[in-house]
Amino acid sequence: MNLLTISGSPHVHGDSSVKKIMYGVVIAMIPALIVSIYFFGIGAVKVILISVIACLFFEWAIQKFLIKGKSTIGDGSALITGVLLAFNVPSNLPIGIIIIGAFVSIAIAKMSFGGLGKNPFNPALVGRVFLLVSFPVLMTSWPIPKPLFSSFVTDAITGPTPLGIVKEGLKSGETVSHLMAQLPTYTEGIIGGIGGSLGEVSVIALLIGAIYMLIKKIITWEIPTAFLGSVIIFTGVLYLINPEMYISPIFHLVTGGLALGVFFMATDMVTSPMSSKGMLIFGLGAGVITVIIRVWGAYPEGVSFAILIMNAFVPLINKGFKPKRFGTVN
Amino acid sequence: MNDVIIFSFISLSAIGIAAAVILYFIAQKFKVIEDPKIDLVADALPGANCGGCGFPGCRNFAEACVKTGKNQGNIDGLNCPVGGGETMSSVAAILGFEVTEADPLIAVVRCSGTKTNAPKKVNYDGPETCSFAHSLSSGESGCPYGCLGLGDCVKACAFDAIFINDETGLPEVNEKCVACGACVDACPRNIIELRKKGKKDRRIFVSCINKEKGAPAKKNCAVACIGCGKCVKTCPFEAITLENNLAYIDFEKCKLCRKCVEVCPTNAIHELNFPPRKPKPEKAVSENKPEPKTIADKTETEAKVLKINKEGN
Amino acid sequence: MKTFKLGGVHPAENKLSESQPIEILQLPKKVFIPLAQNLGAPSVAVVKRGDEVKVGQLIAKAEAFICSNVHSSVSGKVTKIDNFITQTGYKTSTIHIDVAGDIWDESIDTSPEIKHEIKLSKDEIVQKIKEMGIVGMGGAAFPTHVKLMPPPGKKAEFLIINGVECEPYLTSDHRIMLEKSEELLIGVSVLMKGLDVKKALIGIENNKTDAIRILSELAVQYDGISVYPLKIKYPQGGEKQLIKALVNREVPSGKLPIEVGCVVNNVGTAFAVYEAVQKNKPLIERVVSVTGKTLAKPSNLLVRVGTQISELIDKAGGIPQGTGKVVGGGPMMGKALVSIEAPIVKGSSGILVFDEKEEKRLEPQNCIRCARCITACPMGLEPVLLAQYSENEMFDLAEENSIMDCMECGSCHYTCPANRPLLDYIRVGKNKVGQIIRNRGKA
Incomplete structure (x- = not known):
């Protein structure tokens, strides 16, 4: 007989693993991936491939030469960062800039803190915000989406996002009803076809992924509900005050990176609070900041900044909002 | 142009002087009267803030020295294990006392x-922690008193003086040890003891704390103390006591004669840093047993460790 | 269907020995009866080397309050009282008896008939239970008579009978409910009388529908006993969780169930109480599930206390090749055994044999802060933080975050995707914090 092993209980383990969670997220991103390739064509494929390969490379290289630990590229987290980063940039972004973004995401936002699980900010978002601030022109000129096969020259035509149109229009004194003519319809927003980053193109595809993650219990309901709820309520109140000055909540929901941010980036386990109450607060804060930036801020889009700002509050939220202890009354 | 320079010079100087005057009065008003000796004593201490003396830091120890010095007229009972006798005598000199030098101690596994x-x-x-393994069972070797080898002592040491030897799986103490006692507290099985360092680092100790009877103790470990009492009978200085099937050498009484080492049937008594013995006629007998060799090896390796450290320093 | 609200996990049930009737294990040649079999103080031996003993004879006496009597489970000769390896992982003081024949003490009623009528009074019942050395049979082995004596000022309202058996693999309670249903219900009535309560609730998880059916049918004939099916969820067998599930009351942090008017006993205990009070039989044997995926014949065995575990495994088909771990108790809370030479004690509910591959712990990875441990914790704690605090020796923070409320159910470790040994570190922390609290009490 071989030697017996002694260890503390429990002696069985559930079937969950970091890998399963990470690849679950990757699976959830597939619908949006397909839709983005459908609308942006070869440009999308190029951006996604380069971003993923660059992220995996940086993770591998840092782990091998700087940390000198076991390779962690198999756990799927770098893959997610790669895809998310690609989802957050326009399809005509030059290769070099994508690689810079990948470097910032993996090397600065993640590995410098100690790798998976230790980063305070969502790596893909840090990469995106870095690119947005460093290369504002490149990052905000978007190819107008054209369904695949209808035209292969999409890269040539660029235009502003609907949020950009609204922001610029309102700034120059126009009213919402006047601007509506220039905007895509809400159905276009839901199904796909609004100008913007790769992943922002179709709300419905993102929603399918989100439902998959909810069923698989990769994400919980708290953050998306609080996030979307606070955006709807806040913009709804503004809309009721003056529908000519503030655009309707539905427009906010279907445009820009809100769905992408809410389901795929705000729910990132590493950078979101741990207790149920904390997650609600986190979602609420992110929603409010998003609307503030979208309506009054300098940038047309505020989801990424909102999530990053709330990421910074996570340790505080974790301290302040503990789960309800058994046998206590509160 | 000149006016600007002159005016700014004058105004800045005036502000400076005014601030100085104000600060002087405030400093006088809120002055904390502290014994200047505390600073002197603190300067004489090593400043490592290791807590080995039982106080949170060196300054607290200095305060305690000055205070007990005033109250008792001596500083007996206070000792800086890191600085040792030298530091304590300089502290005593500052306070105007004499201190009897305590023998330096060292942690012994x-x-x-x-x-x-x-x-x-x-x-x-x-997990790699002795305290958990100790709560779980008697350990991998089955000896309920033996070292678990997971290094709680190593983690507790602030001086890099103890480390696990991968070959033996046991902790070893090197010359950096200042006898602060952190490892003694960290060990869940109380294996580590602070013992007199000894002249030329020569020490003799029972390297076992197993209180089981001979047979079960020996079953788990070839070099366990089986409580036979031979060493007790051999010791000419009555330094060895036998309690609960376990021999213990009182380091205050031990004169390092090494007689007990020779008679121990399980080689549970260790000698460190002694010169090799003169060949004896009974050597032929001891060669049959493998244990004496391991002892010699261990002595050698420890001597080597010490040597390396000396060179390193 | 009822269940508790906070946390919980769903481990694979693996009730391999579910349909195996209780078998009587042949008498061993030697038994080793440890003196410390219950939670609390060890008992004191009253026999000495060379003494002849009968089955059921008192061999060690309870001297402290939280302590229980120990009786000989065999007849024969005491060969020595010495240290012997036990399920604790350490050697403890043990009475060694060489078996000779099977002579029972005359006072024990060995007839097979079921005695319905409860003749003893409330105090006599408690006294009898104490005398017969009954302890909780669910695993913790808390002396039962102590539970029946609520502290002054406290009054029990409900007797809760734990037939949950939420631990995967184990089936001994299930078999008792099926095969000893009537005795069990009489035992519950005895406990009700001893505790002076009018209502008893039996909670059974819904994976034992046959037991629920049989007991519900029989319970109609007994006053005040009702059976409740419960949703399957681990750790429903924890006292506090079971009380929450059945009567929706929360035992305050650091308090006992009596605080909310409940006393919880296991079905195995209820059966032992029946035998003690109605048949005058001390706690000398118990049903043990011997199970594991690699075992040839997972079984439920009626075993004398003090029998070596190796004999049980032999009965179940022998120790399989490539066995990596043997666990005393269930897979979630049981203790890995150092040696299969160790004896069965009053609290042993199961013996679990794991294959080398099955028992292998996976390499821990970085925590990804997924908070699954927090969601799973039935006590509403934050296992990830508690483990970090103990790992970094921040015991004051650990205490502040209620580390002492942890009941070591293992849900956190079970659910952790990064395979972190959360509970191991929490245990370290609990030990240290416990020490700190005790020292504070002294100062």
């Missing part, structure tokens, strides 16, 4: 349950 002496009987699969 009283277990020889190496991988060969005490072979594995079960596998341990869990």
Whole structure:
């Protein structure tokens, strides 16, 4: 007989693993991936491939030469960062800039803190915000989406996002009803076809992924509900005050990176609070900041900044909002 | 142009002087009257803030020295284990006392349950911490008193003075040890003891704390103390006592004659840093037993460790 | 269907020995009866080397309050009282008896008939239970008579009978409910009388529908006993969780169930109480599930206390090749055994044999802060933080975050995707914090 092993209980383990969670997220991103390739064509494929390969490379290289630990590229987290980063940039972004973004995401936002699980900010978002601030022109000129096969020259035509149109229009004194003519319809927003980053193109595809993650219990309901709820309520109140000055909540929901941010980036386990109450607060804060930036801020889009700002509050939220202890009354 | 320079010079100087005057009065008003000796004593201390003396930091120890010095007229009972006798005598000199120099101590690991002496009987699969392994079972070797080898003592040491030897799986203490006692507290099995460092680092101790009867003790470990009492009878200085099947050498009484080492049937008594013995006629007998060799090896390796450290310093 | 609200996990049930009737294990040649079999103080031996003993004879006496009597489970000769390896992982003081024949003490009623009528008074019942050395049979082995004596000022309202058996693999309670249903219900009535309560609730998880059916049918004939099916969820067998599930009351942190008017006993205990009070039989044997995926014949065995575990495994088909771990108790809370030479004690509910591959712990990875441990914790704690605090020796923070409320159910470790040994570190922390609290009490 071989030697017996002694260890503390429990002696069985559930079937969950970091890998399963990470690849679950990757699976959830597939619908949006397909839709983005459908609308942006070869440009999308190029951006996604380069971003993923660059992220995996940086993770591998840092782990091998700087940390000198076991390779962690198999756990799927770098893959997610790669895809998310690609989802957050326009399809005509030059290769070099994508690689810079990948470097910032993996090397600065993640590995410098100690790798998976230790980063305070969502790596893909840090990469995106870095690119947005460093290369504002490149990052905000978007190819107008054209369904695949209808035209292969999409890269040539660029235009502003609907949020950009609204922001610029309102700034120059126009009213919402006047601007509506220039905007895509809400159905276009839901199904796909609004100008913007790769992943922002179709709300419905993102929603399918989100439902998959909810069923698989990769994400919980708290953050998306609080996030979307606070955006709807806040913009709804503004809309009721003056529908000519503030655009309707539905427009906010279907445009820009809100769905992408809410389901795929705000729910990132590493950078979101741990207790149920904390997650609600986190979602609420992110929603409010998003609307503030979208309506009054300098940038047309505020989801990424909102999530990053709330990421910074996570340790505080974790301290302040503990789960309800058994046998206590509160 | 000149006016600007002159005016700014004058105004700045005036502000400076005014601030100085104000600060002087405030400093006078809120002055904390502190014995200047505290600063002097603190300067004489090593400043490592290790807590080995029992106080949170060196400054607190200095305050305690000055205070007890005033109250008792001596500083007996206070000792800086890091600085040792030298530091304490300089502290005493500052305070105007005489201090009897305490013998320097060193941490001694009283277990020889190496991988060969005490072979594995079960596998341990869990976090690398002795305190957990101790709560779980008697350990991989089966000896309920033996070293678990997971290094709680290493983690507790602030001086890099103790480390696990991968070959034996046991902790070893090197010359950096200042006898602060952190490892003694950290060990869940109380294996580590602070003992007199000895002249030329020569020490003799029972390297076992197993209180079981002879047979079960020996079953788990080839070099366990079986409580036979031979050493007690041999010791000419009555330095060895036998209690609960376990011999213990009082380091205050031990004169390092090494007689007990020779008679121990399980080689549980260790000698450190002694010159090799003169060949004796009974050597032929001892060669049949493998144990004396391991002892010699251990002495050698420890001597080497010490040597390396000396060179390193 | 009822269940508790906070946390919980769903481990694979693996009730391999579910349909195996209780078998009587042949008498061993030697038994080793440890003196410390219950939670609390060890008992004191009253026999000495060379004494002849009968089955059921008192061999160690309870001297402290939280302590229980120990009786000989065999007849024969005491060969020595010495240290012997036990399920604790350490050697403890043990009475060694060489078996000779099977002579029972005359006072024990060995007839097979079921005695319905409860003749003893409330105090006599408690006294009898104490005398017969009954302890909780669910695993913790808390002396039962102590539970029946609520502290002054406290009054029990409900007797809760734990037939949950939420631990995967184990089936001994299930078999008792099926095969000893009537005795069990009489035992519950005895406990009700001893505790002076009018209502008893039996909670059974819904994976034992046959037991629920049989007991519900029989319970109609007994006053005040009702059976409740419960949703399957681990750790429903924890006292506090079971009380929450059945009567929706929360035992305050650091308090006992009596605080909310409940006393919880296991079905195995209820059966032992029946035998003690109605048949005058001390706790000398118990049903143990011997199970594991690699075992040839997972079984439920009626075993004398003090029998070596190796004999049980032999009966179940022998120890399989490549066995990596043997666990005393269930897979979630049981203790890995150092040696299969160790004896069965009053609290042993199961013996679990794991294959080398099955028992292997996976390499821990970085925590990804997924908070699954927090969601799973039935006590509403934050296992990830508690483990970090103990790992970094921040015991004051650990205490502040209620580390002492942890009941070591293992849900956190079970659910952790990064395979972190959360509970191991929490245990370290609990030990240290416990020490700190005790020292504070002294100062």
